[in-house]
Amino acid sequence: MENKTIARTLRLLSQLMELHEENPFKIKSIANAYFKVDKLPFALKDKPIEDIDKIDGIGKGLAGKIIELLQTGELKELNDIIQQTPEGVVDMLGIKGIGPKKILIIWRTLGIESIGELYYACNENRLIEAKGFGLKTQEEIKNAIEFKLAANGRFLYAQVEGFANTLHTQLSEWLVRFGSHSSLGFAGQYRRACEIIDELEFVIGTEHLEQVLASLESFEPLSLIAGVDAFITTTSAGLRVKIFVVDKADFYLQWFKQTGNAEHVEKVLQLAGNGPFANEEEIYSKAGLAFIEPELREDFDEIELAKANKLPTLIAYNDLKGSLHNHSTWSDGVHTLEQMAVYCKDTLNMQYFGICDHSKTAVYAKGLNEQRVFGQHREIDELNKKLAPFKIFKGIESDILSDGSLDYSDDILKTFDFVVASVHSNLRMDETKATARLLKAIENPYTTILGHPTGRLLLSRAGYPIDYKKIIDACASNNVVIEINANPLRLDLDWRWHRYALEKGVLLSVNPDAHRTEGFHDMRFGILVARKGGLSADKCLNAFSLEEITEYFNKKKG
């Protein structure tokens, strides 16, 4: 069992114990173990059993639970407490904005045992009767439930990726029985690299149409049913899968039709006429258009751009020369500064690494006070001697406080090579306040990059509303780069605003926000949405060479 699963299990246990009002200190220590396990730099399953209770924060009791999980895959204590809790009450733990204390009141005082009932109670204005609840809380809960329900059957790209690739392989192997000449491709949202997927689509082109149509329902990994125009099913996790099967000669037309969104497809086909087409390139050339990459086929402005032959050359992962905005054990990261830098240098073959640990306001994340900033800078100076010509840039993820100021004085801010300014607190501002707050941070002469501009967590939290145009315009006039936070939960700045930012001359940066070496790989997801947004390598800060970015930072610092 992976650390992550163990950590999640412990968190669930602590939350359920809170719902059953057990000893708060006991709960706290289990919750603490959840954080600790989540941040371990090694896998518990590889650790000798007798060493587990020597880990800081894990004593005899918790070691016992972890060993039980590792050996049996289950935890009796957890199973028991789940037994004593209505399923719907456990589900409520997934609603943002309410925690165990409020759920306890909802459950025990109001007698509500499911999210559906809770939603109903909000509409009937019944929540405000309970102690500690008022109109605002009721409204907040109602909104959070609506958000959660809207997320049903929808998945992050990263959540679907593994399943999608496995299925692709299985389908491709299965097709061999009909001869070796069939075509198979991803289509729809997945091929367009959408950040949210609710349907995974494939297109099969075959010379044996009748046979494939007759046997696809017996393709074992799925329980497909022949629908009107395709074979369909919904996985146990709730993801819809759709497989189109056509004659080999029609493959490219069908693949094209099932890839772009409906408007894009219709507009292009009006220009191109109907096939047959030997490949997708031919469709676009018959339409008098430059080839449009699948990621761009959203009926945004790509057809006009293709007509004028002004499509950008989309950035690729290999264009990246470094990674900015990363964390280490100096704050809430899992790996040390050196481990992170060396991984970036030797495994990823990058030229530079920007460290941006949390600033002092982020106490929960061990944010750096002024003294520790100096300490980290000394370590960076040493490492830079050791790792040259590879370069570690001194950065910080400075909290944007409620009034828009950064949380260090100018004297400290000027010691960094660059500053990522991000919001981590007071996330519920309205658009006017949140925009004013960001504007002030952007106008700070030390701000180099605006971090995750809206604070959204896809499928989980909407993020604060901002006036995008004002924010982007301000970045343009203050020479501030906007981050494309590459964490698959964030992907913030949203790709729909990349074009506007680029038009205004704003640079973007694909930042992994890595808290461990594996986290660097999230840059792949950042690149996918950056391509959707139309980013080219020359407009991406971390695609700059070491020489170029050094010059950029120096110039910005004046």
Added chain:
DNA sequence: GCCGTTTTCGGCCCGACTGTTTTCAGTCG
């Protein structure tokens, strides 16, 4: 339940913010 000892049990405890209170509890990152 963990830790750190005055080695057998007492102390453990982020700060800011919000909403609900009328002094504080719950939630968040």
